[in-house]
Amino acid sequence: MRLDLHTMMLMTSVLTLLLSGLLALAGLHAGSIRGARLWALASLCYSLASFIAFADLTPTSSGWLIVLVVVLLLTGNSLQFSGIQAFKDQRIDWRIPLLFFGVAFAQSVWFTLLHPDANARAIANSLVFAAINALCARALLIRIDPPLRTAYWFTGVSFALLAAAALFRAAILFQAPPGTSIGLSSLLPFVPVRFLASSLILMCVTFGFMLMLNYRLITDMQKIALRDSLTGALNRRGLEEEAIRLAARCTRTGDSLAIMVIDVDHFKSINDRCGHQVGDKVLQRLTAVAQASVRSDDYFARYGGEEFCILLPSTTEEEASVLADRLRQAYAALTMEFGGEVLRSTISIGVADSNHVGLEFSALVSAADQAMYWAKEGGRNRVAAHSVMVCKVPAMVTA
Numbered sequence: 001m002r003l004d005l006h007t008m009m010l011m012t013s014v015l016t017l018l019l020s021g022l023l024a025l026a027g028l029h030a031g032s033i034r035g036a037r038l039w040a041l042a043s044l045c046y047s048l049a050s051f052i053a054f055a056d057l058t059p060t061s062s063g064w065l066i067v068l069v070v071v072l073l074l075t076g077n078s079l080q081f082s083g084i085q086a087f088k089d090q091r092i093d094w095r096i097p098l099l100f101f102g103v104a105f106a107q108s109v110w111f112t113l114l115h116p117d118a119n120a121r122a123i124a125n126s127l128v129f130a131a132i133n134a135l136c137a138r139a140l141l142i143r144i145d146p147p148l149r150t151a152y153w154f155t156g157v158s159f160a161l162l163a164a165a166a167l168f169r170a171a172i173l174f175q176a177p178p179g180t181s182i183g184l185s186s187l188l189p190f191v192p193v194r195f196l197a198s199s200l201i202l203m204c205v206t207f208g209f210m211l212m213l214n215y216r217l218i219t220d221m222q223k224i225a226l227r228d229s230l231t232g233a234l235n236r237r238g239l240e241e242e243a244i245r246l247a248a249r250c251t252r253t254g255d256s257l258a259i260m261v262i263d264v265d266h267f268k269s270i271n272d273r274c275g276h277q278v279g280d281k282v283l284q285r286l287t288a289v290a291q292a293s294v295r296s297d298d299y300f301a302r303y304g305g306e307e308f309c310i311l312l313p314s315t316t317e318e319e320a321s322v323l324a325d326r327l328r329q330a331y332a333a334l335t336m337e338f339g340g341e342v343l344r345s346t347i348s349i350g351v352a353d354s355n356h357v358g359l360e361f362s363a364l365v366s367a368a369d370q371a372m373y374w375a376k377e378g379g380r381n382r383v384a385a386h387s388v389m390v391c392k393v394p395a396m397v398t399a
């Protein structure tokens, strides 16, 4: 089988142009996800470079044409790196693409005008490409949760292969007798194979970017589905998922799992007196106070209406009651002001733990809910612990 270099260049040019369009379209509908447009531009640079190479690169091509192709390829590579930074919500450090662009341009001019040496130029170019591809690989081969990890690593490994190929090319050129050219204009038989391999890996990089976009959209949607839109806290579904995970962990470790059910006192009257919007703001304030008082491995959620839950791993009912009372006091001390009207509100909290009712989530919620109603019955603005209430006559634990 004979590989025709020129046909492959044209095919690469057309395919990268198509992929550029696809990435641009994906970027249009990717919402807040950044990076896709930079990758689309990068693909366009590769398409142009391949087309110029297809149209004009021959053994007698001028050095300037090669400079143009190299600069386009390097611009594409640098834009890919900036796109990765943007995708990861990092600040784009434009100094890195500028540095690579400057180095490639300066050394291309040096080896074209002042010190014409095709081999030395190709070695220098290969080293610059190896460096930027290695940077891209390093930015992607990181610890990250699945499913994004699959896409990151697929793309990162593709970049690592491109870096290795560029280093390999530099090593071969270094050992070649002066004057040997293994660039695209070379007539050596392995050049088409190398071009095909590089083009395929480049396609893998672009598919990797699409996979990254796709997986990011999926994780963002999953996050939205598990969050309450008013408070930003976990919603009931999100809490149930975390509860299943925590119950499995507690079964393994033997730790206890505690739960608080929190309900705003006389919330209906706040709504009736001040309006629904003020009611919403009160729920947001309570969320802020609760989130400030929970530990990083506790899970705070809006369970529904004006009822909230906190799951506390490795915590007993007694410990949770102390935390609950601190939260109750912090919220009661809060003075809220909405449109000139000063408002104070209180909460009632029911507490239960897995040592008394088991690790089943529904059993935990219903025990804490029952305790919360006892707290309401006892006069509100209180904490009630389920096991204490079950053993004794309904009397308040703290008030």
Ligand SMILES: Nc1nc2c(ncn2[C@@H]2O[C@H](COP(=O)(O)OP(=O)(O)OP(=O)(O)O)[C@@H](O)[C@H]2O)c(=O)[nH]1
Binding pocket: 230, 263, 264, 265, 266, 267, 268, 269, 271, 275, 276, 277, 278, 279, 280, 283, 304, 305, 306, 376, 380
């Ligand atoms: N503003 C606002 N109100 C809500 C929301 N969800 C539920 N509510 C209101 O919360 C109120 C709950 O009232 P009730 O269940 O009677 O309880 P309460 O007035 O807090 O009385 P106690 O719980 O007995 O202290 C209802 O008026 C609901 O309309 C919400 O997202 N925003």
